[in-house]
Amino acid sequence: MNDFxxxxxxxxxxxxxxxxxxxxxxLKHGKNVLVVYGGESIKKIGLYDRVMNELKEHDINVYxxxxxxxxxxxxxxxxxxxxxREYNISVILAAGGGSTIDASxxxxxxxxxxxxxxxxxxxxxxxxxxxxxxxAMPTIASTGSEMDKxxxxxxxxxxxxxxxxxxxxxxKAAFLDPTNTFTVSSYQTACGGFDIMAHLFDMNYFVNSxxxxxxxxxxxxxxxxxxxxxxxxxKEPDNYTARATLLWAASWALNSFCTSGYKTQAxxxxxxxxxxxxxxxxxxxxxxxxxxxxxxxxxxxxxxxxDFARFGMNVMGIKDLGNDxxxxxxxxxxxxxxxxxxxxxxxxxSELNITDIDLDxxxxxxxYGQDSLPMAYRPLTQEDCLNIYKMCL
Amino acid sequence: MNDFxxxxxxxxxxxxxxxxxxxxxxLKHGKNVLVVYGGESIKKIGLYDRVMNELKEHDINVYxxxxxxxxxxxxxxxxxxxxxREYNISVILAAGGGSTIDASxxxxxxxxxxxxxxxxxxxxxxxxxxxxxxxAMPTIASTGSEMDKxxxxxxxxxxxxxxxxxxxxxxKAAFLDPTNTFTVSSYQTACGGFDIMAHLFDMNYFVNSxxxxxxxxxxxxxxxxxxxxxxxxxKEPDNYTARATLLWAASWALNSFCTSGYKTQAxxxxxxxxxxxxxxxxxxxxxxxxxxxxxxxxxxxxxxxxDFARFGMNVMGIKDLGNDxxxxxxxxxxxxxxxxxxxxxxxxxSELNITDIDLDxxxxxxxYGQDSLPMAYRPLTQEDCLNIYKMCL
Numbered sequence: 001m002n003d004f005x006x007x008x009x010x011x012x013x014x015x016x017x018x019x020x021x022x023x024x025x026x027l028k029h030g031k032n033v034l035v036v037y038g039g040e041s042i043k044k045i046g047l048y049d050r051v052m053n054e055l056k057e058h059d060i061n062v063y064x065x066x067x068x069x070x071x072x073x074x075x076x077x078x079x080x081x082x083x084x085r086e087y088n089i090s091v092i093l094a095a096g097g098g099s100t101i102d103a104s105x106x107x108x109x110x111x112x113x114x115x116x117x118x119x120x121x122x123x124x125x126x127x128x129x130x131x132x133x134x135x136a137m138p139t140i141a142s143t144g145s146e147m148d149k150x151x152x153x154x155x156x157x158x159x160x161x162x163x164x165x166x167x168x169x170x171x172k173a174a175f176l177d178p179t180n181t182f183t184v185s186s187y188q189t190a191c192g193g194f195d196i197m198a199h200l201f202d203m204n205y206f207v208n209s210x211x212x213x214x215x216x217x218x219x220x221x222x223x224x225x226x227x228x229x230x231x232x233x234x235k236e237p238d239n240y241t242a243r244a245t246l247l248w249a250a251s252w253a254l255n256s257f258c259t260s261g262y263k264t265q266a267x268x269x270x271x272x273x274x275x276x277x278x279x280x281x282x283x284x285x286x287x288x289x290x291x292x293x294x295x296x297x298x299x300x301x302x303x304x305x306x307d308f309a310r311f312g313m314n315v316m317g318i319k320d321l322g323n324d325x326x327x328x329x330x331x332x333x334x335x336x337x338x339x340x341x342x343x344x345x346x347x348x349x350s351e352l353n354i355t356d357i358d359l360d361x362x363x364x365x366x367x368y369g370q371d372s373l374p375m376a377y378r379p380l381t382q383e384d385c386l387n388i389y390k391m392c393l
Numbered sequence: 394m395n396d397f398x399x400x401x402x403x404x405x406x407x408x409x410x411x412x413x414x415x416x417x418x419x420l421k422h423g424k425n426v427l428v429v430y431g432g433e434s435i436k437k438i439g440l441y442d443r444v445m446n447e448l449k450e451h452d453i454n455v456y457x458x459x460x461x462x463x464x465x466x467x468x469x470x471x472x473x474x475x476x477x478r479e480y481n482i483s484v485i486l487a488a489g490g491g492s493t494i495d496a497s498x499x500x501x502x503x504x505x506x507x508x509x510x511x512x513x514x515x516x517x518x519x520x521x522x523x524x525x526x527x528x529a530m531p532t533i534a535s536t537g538s539e540m541d542k543x544x545x546x547x548x549x550x551x552x553x554x555x556x557x558x559x560x561x562x563x564x565k566a567a568f569l570d571p572t573n574t575f576t577v578s579s580y581q582t583a584c585g586g587f588d589i590m591a592h593l594f595d596m597n598y599f600v601n602s603x604x605x606x607x608x609x610x611x612x613x614x615x616x617x618x619x620x621x622x623x624x625x626x627x628k629e630p631d632n633y634t635a636r637a638t639l640l641w642a643a644s645w646a647l648n649s650f651c652t653s654g655y656k657t658q659a660x661x662x663x664x665x666x667x668x669x670x671x672x673x674x675x676x677x678x679x680x681x682x683x684x685x686x687x688x689x690x691x692x693x694x695x696x697x698x699x700d701f702a703r704f705g706m707n708v709m710g711i712k713d714l715g716n717d718x719x720x721x722x723x724x725x726x727x728x729x730x731x732x733x734x735x736x737x738x739x740x741x742x743s744e745l746n747i748t749d750i751d752l753d754x755x756x757x758x759x760x761y762g763q764d765s766l767p768m769a770y771r772p773l774t775q776e777d778c779l780n781i782y783k784m785c786l
Contacts, residue, residue, distance in 0.1 A: 001571075001637045003408025008401070014653065015396025178394075213618050213638045214645070221614040225606050244394045245606045248653070252607070257650070260407065260641070 001212050001261045008255050010147045011173045014248065016240075018175055019050055022093075022135075023058035025173040029133045030090025032061045034083060036104045038068045038096045042139060045183050051095060051137070063087050065107075068096065071154040071161065071276065072103035077118040080107035084132060091133045094171075098143030101136045102151035105169045108132040119155055122162045129168070136171040139180045141246035142192030142283065144199065144254030146174035154276070161276055176251065178243035186234050190343040191283025193230040193246055197223060198286040199253040202266040206307060206377040212261050219258050222249055223315045231342045265375040268293060271385065273362040274392075278354055287345040291336040292391040297378055298328055304378065308332060349392050357389045394605050394654045401648050403529075403540045404566045407641065409633075411568055412443055415486075415528070416451035418566040422526045423483025425454045427476060429497045431461045431489045435532060438576050444488060444530070456480050458500075461489065464547040464554065464669065465496035470511040473500035477525060484526045487564075491536030494529045495544035498562045501525040512548055515555045522561070529564040532573045534639035535585030535676065537592065537647030539567035547669070554669055569644070571636035579627050583736040584676025586623040586639060590616060591679040592646040595659040599700060599770045605654050612651050615642055616708045624735045658768040661686060664778065666755040667785075671747055680738040684729040685784040690771055691721055697771065701725060742785050750782045 013021050026033050033055060042048045055062050065080045083089065084107060094104035108131040110118045120126040136146035145151070150165030184192070204219040226249055232242040252258065271293060274285035297304045305324040312318045312331020316338065321327050339345050346352055362385075380388075406414050419426050426448060435441045448455050458473045476482065477500060487497035501524040503511045513519040529539035538544070543558030577585070597612040619642055625635040645651065664686060667678035690697045698717040705711045705724020709731065714720050732738050739745055755778075773781075 001408070001634060003406075003410050005404065005406055005411075005414075007404040011398065011400040013396075013398055015394070017396050018398075021398075210634070213622055213634065214615070214641050217614045217618050218611055221610045222607070225610050229606055241394060241603070241606065248607050257645075 001210070002263060004261045006256055006260050007167070008147060008170065008257070010171050010255075012147070012176060012251070013173065014176045014244075016177055016179045018177065019054055022051065022054050022175065023060060025135055026055065026060055026091055026093070027058065028172070031059070032063065032088055032090045033093050034063045034065060034080065034087075034089045034091075034107075035093045035095060036065045036068060036080065036100055036107070037094075038066070038070070038100050041183075042095050045139075045180060047095060047137075047139065047180055051093070061087075063089060068100045068103045069154075070097075070099050070281075072099045072106070074106075074118045074122075074153050074155050077103055077106040077110055077153055078116055080104070081110040081118070082116070084111040089132065091135060091172075093135045093137065095137040095139065097138065097140045098145045101134070101138065101143070101145040101171070102153065102163070104134050104136070105131070105145070105151040105171075106153050106164070108134050109164060109166075109169065118153060119158075121164050122153070122155075128164070129166070131166075131168045133172045134169070136174040137180070138174070138176060138247070138250075140184050140188060140192050141181055141243070141250040142195045144196070144250040144252075146171055146176065147251045147255035149256075159276075174251070176247050178240055178247050179238075181243050181247060182238045184237075186237070186344065188281070189233055189237070189246075190230070190345050191281045191287070192250070193226060193233070193283070194287045194339070194343065194345065195283040196246070196250045196253050197226055198268050198272075198283075198290060200258065201290065202268045203264050204258045204262060205311070206267075207262055207264050208375070208377050209262065209264075215258055215260055215262070220314050222252060222258070224317075225249060227315055227317075227338065234343070263375050264377070267377055267380070271388065274349070277361050278349075278352070280352065284345055287339045287343065288347060288349060288392050289388065291332050291339070291347065293388055294332045294335070296384070296388045296391060298332070300384070301378055304328070355393060357386070357393065362389065394603070395656060397654045399649055399653050400560070401540060401563065401650070403564050403648075405540070405569060405644070406566065407569045407637075409570055409572045411570065412447055415444065415447050415568065416453060418528055419448065419453055419484055419486070420451065421565075424452070425456065425481055425483045426486050427456045427458060427473065427480075427482045427484075427500075428486045428488060429458045429461060429473065429493055429500070430487075431459070431463070431493050434576075435488050438532070438573060440488060440530075440532065440573055444486070454480075456482060461493045461496045462547075463490075463492050463674075465492045465499070467499075467511045467515075467546050467548050470496055470499040470503060470546055471509055473497070474503040474511070475509070477504040482525065484528060484565075486528045486530065488530040488532065490531065490533045491538045494527070494531065494536070494538040494564070495546065495556070497527050497529070498524070498538070498544040498564075499546050499557070501527050502557060502559075502562065511546060512551075514557050515546070515548075521557070522559070524559075524561045526565045527562070529567040530573070531567070531569060531640070531643075533577050533581060533585050534574055534636070534643040535588045537589070537643040537645075539564055539569065540644045540648035542649075552669075567644070569640050571633055571640050572631075574636050574640060575631045577630075579630070579737065581674070582626055582630070582639075583623070583738050584674040584680070585643070586619060586626070586676070587680045587732070587736065587738065588676040589639070589643045589646050590619055591661050591665075591676075591683060593651065594683065595661045596657050597651045597655060598704070599660075600655055600657050601768070601770050602655065602657075608651055608653055608655070613707050615645060615651070617710075618642060620708055620710075620731065627736070656768050657770070660770055660773070664781065667742070670754050671742075671745070673745065677738055680732045680736065681740060681742060681785050682781065684725050684732070684740065686781055687725045687728070689777070689781045689784060691725070693777070694771055697721070748786060750779070750786065755782065
């Protein structure tokens with residue numbers, strides 16, 4: 001096992017009756033809060049009103065930044081930092097999905113620098129080390145940004161997504177209320193759930209190093225648990241246990257516990273360039289690419305068969321067919337079937353009327369860049385990537 | 394799922410090459426460190442010298458408190474606090490087992506109060522809320538005190554063990570080096586390993602409430618992983634992976650993640666009064682009592698059969714015999730066999746020449762006290778406790 005350091009300081013308030021603690025967490029940092037959110041959804045579910053009442057009841061000065069995009073833009077981040085400086089904001093409250101929380105982290109860092117442009121931080125033209133405190137209130141089980149230390153921001157001018165990371169960006173507190181996710185659509189629930197699974201595949205489960213018994217077994221258990229609970233949440237959107245399990249699992253998948261000791265490349269996430277290129281939800285892109293990636297690897301390199309066979313039996317619940325190759329094939333088929341029949345997500349790009357692949361448009365160099373190769377589950381060449389993409393058609 | 398709050402701020406340095414970070418963690422708090430340890434074992438393994446060199450190289454002023462007992466005494470805690478006050482200690486470094494870390498936490502709290510006697514804190518005669526920072530360096534995989542917020546101290550005059558707890562007592566940093574556990578004897582390794590399992594049984598696995606899919610599945614996985622890795626560590630004391638797995642598992646079992654949402658009574662730990670009454674290692678007492686407790690419950694109340702059957706199949710790895718009762722019986726038998734044949738621990742008190750039980754001597758009222766009953770896996774009367782103890786003979 002590689003040496004590692006682990007610390008996760010986020011204070012989690014989990015459950016349906018925790019909002020009364022919000023003012024305590026805000027007032028630890030000051031009286032001026034910037035509430036960041038996306039569109040109308042937090043108003044529709046009544047969360048906006050409940051948050052505002054709670055804040056105003058305690059004489060907290062509330063400023064707002066709404067309209068954060070699903071792939072949050074650096075121009076929105078810049079706008080947020082401008083508000084923070086103008087109104088001497090002491091803490092940012094992010095209420096929404098991973099995009100809103102990521103944007104808030106970026107605003108938190110940018111505010112305390114000398115530049116007006118977040119991209120200067122991404123390109124390391126301006127150094128940063130401090131950030132305003134962020135409080136996260138996720139409304140979908142997906143990215144786990146609420147306990148994580150990174151953020152991903154889109155630069156539309158440059159047609160690229162990138163970000164920054166650091167322990168100071170971890171939210172100081174996170175309010176995880178499963179009832180806030182009851183109204184998330186089946187489609188977004190499925191995409192969010194598959195994103196959690198892909199985080200686990202990518203950084204902790206399909207690894208090229210030794211498997212560390214504790215971390216590996218826990219990750220496998222998380223995957224199996226999500227595979228079981230996600231269809232329940234889709235059939236019964238207000239099933240508290242299923243929603244709570246997904247929400248807490250999203251945090252676990254990315255809060256650094258599961259990755260402890262591993263040094264891996266997030267290969268599926270590097271391959272998943274469909275969302276930015278064709279403007280689709282990230283989890284949908286991952287759902288299309290994952291079974292194809294597995295099939296391609298299995299054809300190319302039989303040494304993955306044992307891992308995929310174990311995945312088939314322990315995560316997907318297939319019966320032992322007696323040998324690794326058959327079990328691996330059955331495992332991949334079960335995953336594809338799960339995506340199609342239980343999650344109702346597409347398994348090919350053709351279903352979305354995308355019938356041609358232009359590799360130049362898909363920025364996949366992370367997959368075959370020199371830095372990533374030693375950490376890759378299996379190294380992929382540019383040709384491999386193109387072949388995988390073609391299988392997705 | 395019950396609402397819950399979760400935060401664990403301990404910074405973990407895990408691995409064999411992390412000691413170089415010790416001075417950074419010490420100097421965050423000041424230049425005067427009290428090194429607390431037990432007997433000669435940290436000197437024998439060279440840890441004492443390595444720690445002292447690291448501290449002195451960075452001009453840190455070192456004070457020492459040695460001789461912490463296996464069941465640490467409140468008089469030792471009092472002595473430690475006296476040293477802290479006299480030499481203006483800024484941080485306590487606990488190098489040893491759970492006893493040493495627990496004693497250090499108690500010293501940390503006592504130092505900042507107005508009394509000289511730790512028992513005043515236990516009996517709430519003197520209130521406390523602050524504590525000196527503690528850095529933990531566990532040398533055995535067992536109590537998980539290194540990420541936990543509580544401590545247990547013995548008062549020999551009153552013949553009772555009790556303690557205090559609070560988030561402020563969580564170690565600020567913990568150095569977990571599996572190689573420091575290589576020389577732990579087979580006997581102590583087995584006792585420590587079983588203690589970890591009992592923590593999981595007690596607070597997270599045998600619960601009277603709904604099972605929360607994520608937490609429950611993870612706890613089951615931890616139990617299975619320990620069941621697999623503990624015998625490896627016994628056969629190959631310097632197997633890094635096995636030792637690392639046990640050390641990290643000990644922290645996981647008690648760092649509040651697994652218990653999130655549960656409100657349970659630690660019934661096995663309440664029943665385990667053998668260690669204080671007959672002066673034996675805590676883990677050994679737990680190993681004797683656990684299978685008897687399961688057998689007694691199964692005879693008394695068949696509703697436990699389903700839980701014990703699942704335990705048998707998923708943790709102990711027995712084959713499905715077709716019905717819960719048979720699987721439960723086979724699961725208990727497998728556990729008893731594991732304790733006897735693989736851990737080489739006793740399964741009865743008679744093996745230790747204890748042939749009579751005096752219930753008055755065993756302070757088990759925690760098992761049938763009114764406060765605990767609503768949280769108990771299954772409520773036990775005084776008579777039940779005596780019956781279980783008699784089965785242990």
